[in-house]
Amino acid sequence: MSRDWEAELSSQLEELVMSEERSAPVSAVDSVSALRRGRKVRRRRAAATAGVAAVLLGSLTVGLLQSGGRPAPVQPAVPTGGPARTDPSPLAGHVRFGWLPDDVATVDTSWGPHSSDQQLATAASDRQWMLGSSNEDPRTDPPRPPGWQPEPGEAEITRTPAPAVNGREAFWVSVKGVTLMELRFRDQDGRWLSVSGMGSRALDKDILSRIAAGVQVGRYVLPVPVSLDASTPLSSVIAADFRRTVRGAGGWQLSVQVSVRDNATVVISAESGSLPADPSPARQCASGEGMWWCAAPFWPDGPSPKVSESDVKAWFDRLNPHGPDESTWRPVLVP
Structure with a gap:
């Protein structure tokens, strides 16, 4: 079994972790420890390349991507027939990319029973984007237990309003000390989606906004060989x-x-x-x-x-x- 492509992505994620460990306090960034856990999950799930990338964001719920520089070649959706299915299907989801930068070289679509709607587009180790659903409302802080107080060195998450995406509200979400930028926005049904740039050359807000504006929403089942x-x-x-x-x-x-x-x-x-x-x-x-x-x-x-x-x-x-x-x-x- 060839694992060159899996090793390649693992190496890229490892480089990103080492970069964050050099620039952040030892225990300050939850997403770094999340990635360490994610690598273990990935070794247990040999197929879950992009799922591991999503774990990188820790408290930022994200996913993956699709294609390059102009309207992306869209994978043909397999008709499901009849009423919309609610059960999960491998490599099925309700979001996919319509536009990505020209230098994107590969696109991973990943699926797990509890983690659909995940895609990862890679141009280089310092230039990757992820697309997925988000379970967190960026307008409010996550629920906290009574008497909760932040621990010393806890990751500092910043949320600021972003330009509307296709006429719907959006927010920038970032984590202090981590080289990523997330754009969280609503689809036409009111669900929160997330596009994140990872790496020093993937943080351009104009590109993130354009990627988000091109996201396609529907019912997609990816055909495979x-x-x-x-x-x-x-x-x-x-x-x-x-x-x-x-x-x-x-x-x-x-x-x-x-x-x-x-x-x-x-x-x-x-x-x-x-x-x-x-x-x-x-x-x-x-x-x-x-x-x-x-x-x-x-x-x-x-x-x-x-x-x-x-x-x-x-x-x-x-x-x-x-x-x-x-x-x-x-x-x-x-x-």
Whole structure:
């Protein structure tokens, strides 16, 4: 299983943490410790690349992005049919990006049972943007228990009014000592959304405002090149992440983590290009039409029931590759 793209984002987040630790008091910034926890979560959830990036913001609830410099190529939404569904679906959400700066190179869309609507756009380690829903009303402070007092060195969060986004109220939210800027704004249904710039070259308020103005709201289920068959229960899917290059050859990577039993998990990976070498005898793979797909055990940070060869084979046999033609792609779980 190729993990170059996962290692790349982990390295970028690590660099950002080290930068904040050098510039902030040791215990002052909650988002730094949140990222440390996030990296552990990410190791437990091999597919949740962008979900970890969202953890970076700690008390700032954010998500991810999509495409470049002009109106972005919009991923075709898969019709859900009938009344709007309320149950979660892997790589489904109600927001996506319509415009991003020209230098955005990759876009990750991530999903977990409790963290949909997350996308991350990356231009460089010091230039990333995230889009997502926000559970906090920026007009008021978070609820505090009776007698609450701030602890010494607690992160200082600042909220200030921002220019309206598509005619609706908006606020800037920042954390002292952390190189990020969040724009929180309402969609047409009154829900709070969040666009955040991370890194020293991603804080331009005009760009954040333009990104926010282009956000598309609806019901979107992202089609992917490899799906799980219809016998797969949604409850078995722990996390999913789909990364695409914005321009060029149209490269992509898909990672889905599924539950075998208890804490034992199998990671399903697929990618455009040639199958990379892997010394692990436990994985099962196939390739064709310029892509490959695999199933392999995933070992989290602690004791875990053993994943057997038959477990890996059972999940590998559920995979349905659709080929490079995007018109044939389907949702992660085939309806």
